[in-house]
Amino acid sequence: MSRDDPGVTAVPLPLSRRRFAARTRPHRLPSRLSGHAAVTRVLVTAVLVGAFAAQAAAALLPLAPLLLAATAVSLAVEAVLHRRQPGLLSLFAKAHADVTVRHVVRDLLLVVGLLRLGEEDGEPGLAPLVAGLLAFYALHSAIQAVSVLVHRTRTLPVVTRNIDASALRLSPAPAGLLRRPGHRLLVFGLPATAGLAVASVTDETRWAAAGVALSLLLSLTGLVVLALRLLPGRRPAGEQEVLEWFDAWLADYRPTVGLYFSGGASSAYQANMWLEPLAKLGGRPVIILRERFMVSRIAPTDVPIVCLPKVATLMRLEHSTLEVLIHPSNSGKTSQVLRIPTIKHAFVNHGESDKLSSCNPYAKAYDEVWVAGPAARERYALAEVGVEDKDVVEIGRPQLDAVRPYAGPPTGAYTTVLYAPTWEGWDGNPGNTSVIEAGENLVRALLADPGVRLLYKPHPLTGSVDPRAGAADRRIRELVQEANRERSGPRPAPSAELARLTAELDRLTEAGFRESADQVERMLVQSAPEPGRAQAVARATAAWEEAYWASLPEGEHQIVTDARPALYACFDISDLLISDVSSVVSDFLASGKPYAVANTSGLSEEEFRTTFPTVVAATVLTPDAAGVPALLESVRHPEKDALAEARAELKLRLLGPAEPSSQERFGAAVDALCAAAEEHRARMTRRLAAVPSPRREASTALTPPQPSRPV
The missing domain is CATH 3.40.50 (Rossmann fold)
Known part of the structure; x- marks a missing residue:
């Protein structure tokens, strides 16, 4: 596969299937937020601003129930921000409204509320609370400073995998909570905030004092735990020691x-x-x-x-x-x-x-x-x-040695067609992708044939530059889903064999990292891989792909976007490829099967074939998809396939001899x-x-x- 490919690596990374797909497929570039994401951001921001405004009003009036409710809503929105909206967190930080500022404002409003609720005369009862809060924020800053120092000691000049690096005194990473200032401030500061909120309702400052004291204890404990990591015996090897170890490894290996x-x-x-x-x-x-x-x-x-x-x-x-x-x-x-x-x-x-x-x-x-x-x-x-x-x-192309060769026309009830368009690219050339001008027409023409099973595998970057491509991609997916609803065949029971193979493949590819593991801990975990693990993963992947295709209802169309099944697995079960000018076409030629290329370049068919040699053995489709029925007929009846000899010649030119x-x-x-x-x-x-x-x-x-x- 290549930069043009609509898929990703054929062998999963050491993560679970869903996490692997999310982590490894090329991410869409944030050129423009989708409508749903934009609305969500506006809504979350409005709720947070409203909660702070309500908290300020309740503190000044004062209204204890409203102050408590507004504080609770504000904390709940903070949790949502850290779990679901990391992008919005960065926007707040750029506006100088980061988590520390928000937390300080929240606690100060609670203190103001307490003053307005009965301490206006300046009784010294709140002075210890204010001092405690100041000490808590000072400890927060100290923890962050020590965390940075610990991170530096754990940033090695050489990072390895599949190499025994035990001589470098590798160790598990500190808890993620101690390394993430936003999460740490929310968790360690929660007792103080909760105590102040309860005190505003009960008019008993002991709750506030207890909360502040607990926050101080948590922060002090965290500071000690991190500081112990700086002791000479607890640190990984220093830079010079690591470099000497690396030189020795090179000399030995x-x-x-x-x-x-x-x-x-x-x-x-x-x-x-x-x-x-x-x-x-x-x-x-x-x-x-x-x-x-x-x-x-x-x-x-x-x-x-x-x-x-x-x-x-x-x-x-x-x-x-x-x-x-x-x-x-x-x-x-x-x-x-x-x-x-x-x-x-x-x-x-x-x-x-x-x-x-x-x-x-x-x-x-x-x-x-x-x-x-x-x-x-x-x-x-x-x-x-x-x-x-x-x-x-x-x-x-060594990667293509395992691609299954053409074995004749489709023999089952359905002709499997893989539509794998590339993305729009950086240069704005209308011929880069067929999704915008031809995608819907091609898919409609394919779905109109009752004997077609469609596999739609868009490039992961589709829509990242041109929003029209993203919109067309969404409409194509809706067409495929609607066609599946109309083609309502009995869905087989979940395959126990597929579940077993999925679990086995996840076990082989799961590295066993903690969520908070850093590079040093990953080096420790991956220093001694199980011998033959890569071959075991390849065998398990092949078995999983076979079980996956067998588990699908006959004739059901598929939208393939996950890491599994991989592009070459789609090649193997397809009878026909429709794509754009990309390396997907070159790779598919290894199978010797028929393929078509959509011409959205504005060139005539003759100019198109002359400009792009990989199109010489292809059926050229116009944006209106008028040639799809004849194309399907030639796939089902090889005697009508006039391009078979041209494909064999082009395969030799593109990929070289078989032996x-x-x-x-x-x-x-x-x-x-x-x-x-x-x-x-x-x-x-x-x-x-x-x-x-x-x-x-x-x-x-x-x-x-x-x-x-x-x-």
Whole structure:
């Protein structure tokens, strides 16, 4: 799969199914809030402002019942904000109305209410309460300061997975409550607020005193617990100790080939698609990441994972045995690792299509560019972006080796059609996605055929740039749901086998983290993975997918948006793909099945086919979807399929020959580039040996050891 794909990684991350889907699929960009979300925010804000206004009025009048009720409503809205509206919390903070300010205002209004309810003469009875509240807020600030110090001691220069890091004195993280100032203030301050509220009704300040005292005790306890974390024996290893440990691990493990990846939260699938091909290489592979959050987003694998956030730490790879790094994507941080002269770099991309992103000029920065087949080689030559033909290596697409080949026309009662449009992209090109201009027409035409079962798998970023795409996507989903209501067949009982496989897959992919676990605790939990876990996850995923499709009512249309089932699983059970110009088309060609591409570019069909070579073997559909009935007829009756031979030829051009397999060609390319890296190191060693002695001695420290690459 690629940046254009409507799906995410084929192997689940170490989270439960629902949490995994929420955490790993590319998030919609907040270009514009949906109507429902905007109304909810306005409503929550209005209730909170109204509660504060009522509390102020009740404190000044004074009205004890109203003061109590307004305080209770205000606290309830705070709970909703922290659990359901984190975005609104950030807006309040930008307006200098963060949780601390709100909490102080709430408590001060209660004190004012107490004064107005009988203490106007300034009796000293409230002075201890005010002093106690001030002490509580001072302790809150102290806890936050100590929390920051503890966080710094637990922010290691190297983050790992699948590596025994017990020598670094790793330990579980402090309770999340102590690290989250908003939650901590609400919980620790609740007794004081509640005591003041009760005192305003009962006119007995002892309730307020008891509440303030309990809040002080909780805060003091929290401060002590956090402060103990700063003791030398309770801290993880320091920065220098961690770096020395990392150097020792590199010397002991002696990696030869690695995958380098840097990207945003939504891009992990680009690295995940290369995990299995990397693991099958044998030897001692490693995964190099740059963002700390990405460590937990990489799918289950037995390959060691190392995150090196700082450039200075990354440069330590120069003195390792690492010979080759493969790059599934370009990023701003890619240029940093390209500076290491002892490592050869190959760009493998995360998918190929006819879009300009598949022949980016940045590719000329790599030693080699590895592509699927001759079409990509030609694409680079025609693009004239500085990539020389001698540096282009055809390796196929190892991820597609497992895609099931075409086995003939549909034999059951239904023809399964996968409609997988891409998103609208950044450039505003109307031809990027068919959702806006053609999506509803295509879906209506497909649903009008009683023999069609539709799988609708939109790109997760649909609607993130153009609201029209998001609106069209919602209307398409409504059409599919309405069609299912009309096609009311008996729904089978929940599958016990599917439930068992789901539980098994969740067990294999669930890392067992506490919700409050930080990076150090995750390193501790994931330091020694169960041997063969990645293979077990792959087997469980395959069994789950088979059970999932079998559990669905025959002919029921599906809207596929979760991480399971994956895109390639949808390929396997589909008889036909309808998509846009994207890498989804290139990947689907591995199956040899019929496919169609919607033309919303404004070009004529001839110009469309000429501009986008992946469309050569496709049925081109116009925005009105007039060609859908004939397309379905050709799928059901192969003798009417005039594009079968063209698909076979295009598959060869796009993906290369079937033999040797893509995995074998990938391995051969790795071996060849490793050999080139070894030769380069040998030449540098000989050149340094010829340098006069003083200069040679000064340069020796920069020369990496000659690696011993396993076969």
